[in-house]
Amino acid sequence: MSDLRVVPGDLVPPRRERRHLLSVEDLTRDDVDRLLATARSFAVSQERETKKLPTLRGRLVINLFYESSTRTSSSFELAAKRLSADTLNVKSAGSSVDKGESLKDTTLTLSSYDPDLIVVRHPEAGAAGVVAANTRARVVNAGDGKHQHPTQALLDLYTLREAFGRLDGLHIAIVGDVAHSRVARSLVQALRLVGSDAILVGPPTLVPDGLAPVSHDIAAIADADVIYVLRMQKERMLPGASFVPSLREYTARWGITPDRVGAGQRVMHPGPMNRGVELDPRVADSPASLIVDQVRAGLIVRMAVLYDLLTAGPVAVETAVGVA
């Protein structure tokens, strides 16, 4: 299924330890190829009548969510269940977090159940690193503040490869509130890793310099293979900050309407979308849209990440060393 071969050259010097998936920076190109190949094999398994695989039977996966989430939390939970792992879902609301328990203490408490892997979503950058520093479990960052969301980037790569048959040489226009988007940060890094490139398009107050080329003119999306639309994250804006004068003006200038989508262009969105704000419903529901494919990819890519961290990688290497 996945590439578990270990050639002697890989062992000296030892491979970089890869116990966690905290950032796209943790990944090599080989990692991406292996994860996407694994995901594809799981896609086949998901077409069978019995979708559950025994691979992670007896393992415990904890989903620790400090932010509201629908697709990420449900897809991680389902991914673990489809691989027969036990799952435990902890949400900040209604838990001891409500009573003021620190992230460190919550991590220590949950770690006493000997989980094999903790999936964490948190509103602050670096929170997944705090969890990783306080547990022996492997940690997957399911979004920390505006910092990183590596499994989203992987599922987007998977979606791109299925749609275009390749990952290199693609040109992606990322449109909208880049400043407040961990999705955009992770995706820009991931695209660079696989040999594609991005342009960031949106209002000057919401598109920072330094990540990728920038345009404030929506016309810049014209030559993109994919228009990747970001959610206008109202809840992330500080009171009175006035990043844009109004949603109406935003939509008029940067909203993705049918007339702005060219022939052959595909449209993606990480969800949840504000229909009629950043994305016109006629586009969202058109054949150009890959949004449903993204959600589907979310499940199998997260299965691949769980599988890879808990069975391949260092474990396989250690085993191989023992045999050698």
Added chain:
Amino acid sequence: MLAGPIGRDDIVVRGARVLDPVEGIDAILDVRIDQGVIAQLGERLDTNEHRIIEAPGQTLVPAFVDPHVHLRTPGREDEETIASGTAAAAAGGYCAILAMPNTEPVVDDPETVRGLRTRAETEANVPVGFFAAITKGQAGEELAELGSLADAGAVGFTDDGRPVVAAGVMRRALQYNAITGRPIAVHCEEQTLTRGGHAHAGAVATELGIVGWPSLGESLMVARDVDLARDTDQHVHLMHLSARESVDHLRRARDLGVRATGEVTPHHLCLTDEAVRTLDPNKKMNPPLRTDDDRSALVDALREGTISAVATDHAPHSPEEKEVSFESAPFGVVGLETAFSALYTYLVEPGVLTLETVLERMSAGPATIFGLDRPRIAVGAPANVTLLDLAGSWRVRADRLRSRSQNSWLLGERLTGRVTLTIAAGRVAFE
């Protein structure tokens, strides 16, 4: 204006390189201290019954003065006390420190100042000067009783931790403060530009997805405050400067004859915002670490004297406050015990600054700004001297720090240049 122990130690330090750049001394000499006062410099001095400290190969320098320390007393004695903070200061080679008033409660009434000074007389390891607030409760609205606070022994005034937001209030404070002659020290931050910011607004913060705290957030307030000092012809001291633009404003003001002085921290002189990439809460400071261009502007300003003092902004925080995500963590790092070694390792050894410049800016520079007697190696001066082993190296370890808090940006790092002895106000405070 300082409160603390005064010693009458009899000591002869033998065979050290005696280096006092302000006095113009750089020679291998013996130094005899009688009853806590430097009595004689020379070769092969008579040691009488004095304690003898053999120091060949080491360097004896004027002890350091830190104009910016958070002793967390009253209110957060779990993080630092007068005793532990001054023990850390002595271990760092300091003979005097000035404590910030943003405690719980704020030091804004004369009784609190008197109480702290009384406690320092018995609890401190080195003399301490206490700042009082500029405004009541540091709320930026009503002036504190600057005259009575000065009479009670306040060394100066500051609302450190926050700016005096209203220019009108700041102008009144400067005008009224003419009656005390004690400096007003300002934390320059335009909060509408820095709100929510956790790191310098630049490439690193953008890549990490952290809200930025821009240079303009500091320099705009620096420009305002030097203009207010110019308008009122009063002294304003700019604390912990971090940005090139701020240095430019200060330099221009000083060229115009404005009574403005500045300080800079070791971490702003040694690190850039690249250090933030690991999201280590011990690299989170206010103002934030900035770019290498800013860092080199600060180094240049310190060398030329536009900035005339190194200040640690020693800010102890408990482990539970710092063992959190970068964005949740409070600003600030401890620095008393590592300041000299950090500057020696990062700037003197590579040849960026001379040892003489660093020594002057850590001792005579800050003393002069605050009207304190400068530590000096001269006959008749109180013994405020530090012995340095410049070749010695050491590793910064949390369990070896004398501060009650361990939030150092240097944990685990090996530094060159060790403080081996500190004599403060005529008394051995550290060895």
